[in-house]
Amino acid sequence: MGGFAVFLMPFMAITQNNQNWCGSLLVQNFYKYYINPSASEKQLKQTGMLVMVFVAVLAAVIALFNDSILAIVKFIFAITAGVGPVFILRWYWHKINAWTQLTAMVVSLIYPVLYDLGYANIPVFTNFLNQTMF
Structure with a gap:
């Protein structure tokens, strides 16, 4: 135990x-x-x-x-991939403010959902992704 x-x-x-x-x-x-x-x-x-x-x-x-933990991890990575560059660029480019970061957070939350609902159901697109993935 x-x-x-x-x-x-x-x-x-x-x-x-x-x-x-x-x-x-x-x-x-x-x-x-x-x-x-x-x-x-x-x-x-x-x-x-x-x-x-x-x-x-x-x-x-x-x-x-969710079917697997992999789906949840992919979703989290998709969200952080959209937010990460904005957060890092704020250190170097001072025109990026809190509203820019908030917009990046909202868009990176919505986009993976729309992607899964839209593109995941198109056979041509999924075949292309399957051929180009490792």
């Missing part, structure tokens, strides 16, 4: 870390300033808990509707 716990512990730590990060980020930077500026600490804590539960349920739904 100890061997199973060794493999389960990093997974649980990463999951808990992401939930805490998401809950605190949304509550402290969005809810507290834009939705309810006069919220008490108790309200902020309860809202953070609700956000954490929502993130856990959303992750479970995403996991249930």
Whole structure:
């Protein structure tokens, strides 16, 4: 049983870390300033808990509707491939601002979904990709 716990512990730590990060980020930077500026600490804590539960349920739904973990990893890589260059270029090109980064994040979230819905169902395109892939 100890061997199973060794493999389960990093997974649980990463999951808990992401939930805490998401809950605190949304509550402290969005809810507290834009939705309810006069919220008490108790309200902020309860809202953070609700956000954490929502993130856990959303992750479970995403996991249930995917065939493999490879599909989820491909989706995450597709999102980060669109956002990464913008984040890196901001260090060198000061005309890139927060709105540019936000636009890159939204577009890189929407594009893989549209790609899967549109291009994945076109036989000519999928045959071309299959021939050119390693």
